[in-house]
Amino acid sequence: MRIRDSTVVLTGATGGIGRQLASEFAKAGARLILVGRDQVQLEALCKTLPPLPSGALLGHQAMAVDLLSISCRRKLRDLCAQQDIDLLINNAGINDFNLLEDADPEMLNRQIELNLTVPVLLAQQFLPLLRRRPAAAIVNIGSAFGSIGYPGYSAYCASKFGLRGFSEALRRELADTSVRVLHVAPRATRTALNSDRMVAMNEALGNAMDDPQQVARFILHRVRHDRWGHCVIGWPERLYAWINAMLPALTDGALRKQLPVIRRFAASESTVPTNTSNSDLRGENV
Numbered sequence: 001m002r003i004r005d006s007t008v009v010l011t012g013a014t015g016g017i018g019r020q021l022a023s024e025f026a027k028a029g030a031r032l033i034l035v036g037r038d039q040v041q042l043e044a045l046c047k048t049l050p051p052l053p054s055g056a057l058l059g060h061q062a063m064a065v066d067l068l069s070i071s072c073r074r075k076l077r078d079l080c081a082q083q084d085i086d087l088l089i090n091n092a093g094i095n096d097f098n099l100l101e102d103a104d105p106e107m108l109n110r111q112i113e114l115n116l117t118v119p120v121l122l123a124q125q126f127l128p129l130l131r132r133r134p135a136a137a138i139v140n141i142g143s144a145f146g147s148i149g150y151p152g153y154s155a156y157c158a159s160k161f162g163l164r165g166f167s168e169a170l171r172r173e174l175a176d177t178s179v180r181v182l183h184v185a186p187r188a189t190r191t192a193l194n195s196d197r198m199v200a201m202n203e204a205l206g207n208a209m210d211d212p213q214q215v216a217r218f219i220l221h222r223v224r225h226d227r228w229g230h231c232v233i234g235w236p237e238r239l240y241a242w243i244n245a246m247l248p249a250l251t252d253g254a255l256r257k258q259l260p261v262i263r264r265f266a267a268s269e270s271t272v273p274t275n276t277s278n279s280d281l282r283g284e285n286v
């Protein structure tokens with residue numbers, strides 16, 4: 001897909017991965033419509049992006065939108081309806097690392113809404129705009145936890161499994177149109193999405209954490225080279241996703257061994273457990 005002179009609507013633009021996506025797509029010549037909830041942060045981000053060619057009719061735009069609000073989503077669609085939109089990147093997301101019994105019910109619901117319902121509704125709202133373009137795409141940012149159910153993340157996994165299924169169905173539904181669908185599933189990435197407890201648990205278990213710029217470059221590369229469909233970022237996570245699909249009992253066994261450690265980190269509300277020796281933990285990856 002041609003990135004230069006395209007217009008990209010990016011949700012979650014002020015987040016760790018979002019900022020890097022904005023920067024990489026802008027460097028490649030795209031015009032960005034940045035969506036988050038904080039107008040000041042969005043405008044500051046806009047100013048850091050490489051300017052568009054002097055002949056461009058519109059510059060980068062910032063739009064503060066609470067995606068959980070129907071009226072805000074409508075406002076976003078109305079703003080975009082006046083423009084040519086080539087790419088919608090559903091990137092906004094939240095998570096909450098907690099055992100189900102300890103989780104706040106409202107937070108459980110919010111994860112499903114923002115990570116799954118909102119991308120579905122935005123895709124529906126934007127499809128008529130995307131279909132006006134000769135080549136367009138929807139990129140859904142999922143997670144490796146959309147292929148591997150992981151203790152402590154049950155609602156997050158449910159939302160990301162759902163997003164993967166939605167992306168697959170939509171890709172097939174649009175196969176005879178000019179709109180392509182890409183579902184990218186990053187593994188753990190160093191952003192504010194991960195609390196100190198989550199980072200500490202990943203370090204203790206030896207789970208790799210990517211740099212958000214790497215993730216953004218990977219996504220840009222896929223879009224630029226028309227590599228649509230589904231992709232998990234990182235090795236061995238891609239292999240684990242495959243094993244989990246083929247032989248889930250193997251993953252059950254591996255995660256059963258990690259469970260005491262996961263429980264300990266999940267139980268520590270605000271402090272990171274210190275009584276966990278690394279030798280207890282290593283070599284127990286999924």
Ligand SMILES: NC(=O)c1ccc[n+]([C@@H]2O[C@H](COP(=O)([O-])OP(=O)(O)OC[C@H]3O[C@@H](n4cnc5c(N)ncnc54)[C@H](OP(=O)(O)O)[C@@H]3O)[C@@H](O)[C@H]2O)c1
Pocket residue numbers: 011012013014015016017018035036037038065066067068090091092093094114141142143144185186187188189190191192193194
């Ligand atoms: N980081 C990881 O380890 C990781 C791994 C796999 C997948 N992912 C996925 O990658 C995507 C980006 O994650 P990230 O790590 O960049 O997260 P992040 O740094 O926490 O950023 C989240 C973004 O979502 C926006 N957002 C949250 N609630 C919103 C709402 N109600 N309405 C509009 N925007 C809202 C935030 O905007 P505000 O500034 O308004 O809060 C922020 O821009 C997510 O879908 C996540 O699930 C992340």
